[in-house]
Amino acid sequence: MDTTNPAVSPLRQRMLEDMRMRKLEPRTQEAYIRAVRKLSAFLKRSPDTATVEDLRNFQLHLVDTGTSPITLNATLTGLKFFFDTTLGRSELMVRMQPVKLPRTVPAVLSVQEAAALLAATRNIKHQAALSVAYGAGLRASEVCRLKVGDVDSQRMALRVEQGKGAKDRYAMLSPVVLARLRSWWRVGRAQGKMLPGGWLFPGLDPMDPLTIRQLNRAVHDATAAAGITKRVTTHTLRHSFATHLLERKVDIRVIQVLLGHKRLETTSIYAHVATDLLREVLGPLEQTPPA
Template sequence: MDTTITSAPIGSLRQRMLQDMKLRGLGAHTQQDYIRHVRSFAAFLGRPPDTANAEDLRRFQLDQHRRAVGPATINAAVSALRFLFTMTLKRPEIALGLSVIRCEPKLRDVLSVEEAARLIEAAPGIKYKAAFSVAYGAGLRVSEVTHLKVGDIDSERMIIRVEQGKGRKDRNAMLSPHLLDLLRQWWREGKRRGVMLPHGWLFPGRNCTDPISARQLNRAVHGAAEFAGIHKRVSPHTLRHSFATHLLEQGVDIRVIQVLLGHTNIDTTAIYTKVSSKTMRAVASPLDQIVALMEGRAPPG
């Protein structure tokens, strides 16, 4: 009996996988990542990925470990290959041996309130100042900032509508009076420049029919941080992290912060308790309690 596996042309396999991902509602960034990891696997294999067997996947993972590939990249590749073999190729048994790596989330760099103010003030112009302020003042992800439209700003209800955020979910973000005033300033300036189209992007790119790119926003943040003398590793996402941490330090309930950030899991939001210095300072050390008792004082706390 002939057991030779015939492979489909790589182009058609890629098209099938894209169709399957679209059918299951995977976001555009996830689709791009999955295709990239499958392409990497195919390059390692030296032949079409649909001809692979379980041993090929095992060798691929061993090669990743040999090259000291980071846990996040390894786990992302596992997700991509599981999707390929389970959903597109209907051969889930091939992917059973794939192993993910448990990795502890790294502590995030967070700006102080004063540093956040300096960064926003150092923005190269009113458009970027408004974009930075949305990321910090509403806690939006960089992809959410770049894809805002003028109509997403609801000044009556004082909310920002975030459509198709991470996980293709819609949510409402907070809109403070100061942020609304700044956005109105940018809207008037954008109208004067002729780049603010009806029902168009809130932050247009070089071509006003396209939104500003995440890369443009990232470069602007780096430049502003350098100009402001901030030596931490800073990105647009740092402003979102700082938003969450500063709310926590103000005593806002962590479940409220979870909703504002659009987190599905409270554990994701709880990471911010690790970077909140005020939270740590508010906890009395057992040593202080012992010393207080030894000195006949009321223990702190």
Template sequence: MTTLVPIAVSPLRQRLIDEMDIRRFGRETQRNYIRDVGRFATFLGRSPDTATAEDVRRFQIEQGELDVPAPTMNAIVSALRFFFTQTLDRPDLARKLVRIRHERKLPVVLSRDEVARLLDATTCLKHQAALSVAYGAGLRAAEVAALKVRDIDSERMLLRVERGKGGRYRNAMLPTGLLALLREWWRVGRRERVLHVDGWLFPGQHYLKPLSTRQLHRIVVEASVAAGIGKRVGPHTLRHCFATHLLEDGIDVRIIQTLLGHAKLETTAYYTQVATRVLRNVTSPFERLATTAAEGRVPKG
């Protein structure tokens, strides 16, 4: 019988993990931070706690020469700033990191008809329910995957998001139709013995492990192909659709900000650029020129 030997974790890496655990960072964020600090360590060829300001400068120059995309580089900067500031207590190194300005691309947004077709094109009830939560409650992929059965509050019609981005807690909306779908999934899941009162709402291949974000991405892509949707979509597309469709329905952007769990209002306000129904309802001042001119020609007296 082969004995499995646990993989040793260096004290420095464990300290980084502990600092992230204290702040309740999500699994995806922790994985990304560990990967990005590891990328810096590979560049150095030695332990990253020995880095100097010159090392940080050379690293960023090399990343630029490798044409690392600006969003990727900014994600690395976030990881290293946390590492230098919280793990090493070296804020002087964190100050040497430079974020790259870049034009943010408009998100891909599906029409309501396309969303309905995508959800109908899923191959099983679990997949349909998971994607319906992403759209119906505006959750991120990692938030959908991390949901547990007990996070459904049917009395208050809420979904409890215990570990959102940045470890923040919030309540997400639970529409009546979505609750009915989740109850149907509960009955099927219980019959198939994959759902448990204290377990994951969307278990993976084994009921003790949740569905991964990678699996969610594959589910969305396969459903979009089956639905004949030619746009490039992923789980986050459904969150974009949630925000945009609410904005088009006249919901105040500050309310949408709360539902999405955005820290900054300008992040939510970005959806005004893709809310086509909002744009169609705006009357251009050009349209009022003819009315103004006509009123000016009305005889007086």
């Protein structure tokens, strides 16, 4: 984000500096600024003049205009930073309450569908990247930010640097994923795209990494080519990774570590979509005498 633009107001400049001091991610900074901009548009005046009643009416406005729970809560988080940190007036947010998010289960591919999707990926770089997303359970952002040096073939691990929550961790590296990475590395090096110590999946400019948008576009194309009718994103491959491990009786606490989840509760959602586990359960009706 540009923090030196002379057209930026002193108030916004201070908020930008507050976020920069705390090293917030660029996307987080953009979301927080967007939240304050929404409030300004609603008030039709500077956001630092808002009262408790103004903020309450603003939340009612968001609800009445059909704002989704996720967007609404994200807006409140941005406003909380603005009032608590930038203005030092935390008392203004006392009546702003986040809404409860609906509990949903993620879409998951079968093992056969995941294999078909990867096989239908025409670009070898995209196939290797999606193989990492499914074979190691990485987030799209984590896949895109991998560097060549993050592949540890001796320990059969992938180093994930500064994943979600600004934490480093190691992810699993299977022989199949390693073989696909080596195939891509040979092709990428021959094409002059693999720079020493550079990105494992470079973008059009080798100095830049592959973007999340480009990766999701590759998933959509492969999904259509494989004839899969489910709505699939790169994150669906991560969900599928966790679900398939659980169905293979891998301890859920191990899966939690591999996914980089802070809380076991987050990982436990996959118990609701592991259909192989459900099929193994003997229902009470099966034990009753035949009619």
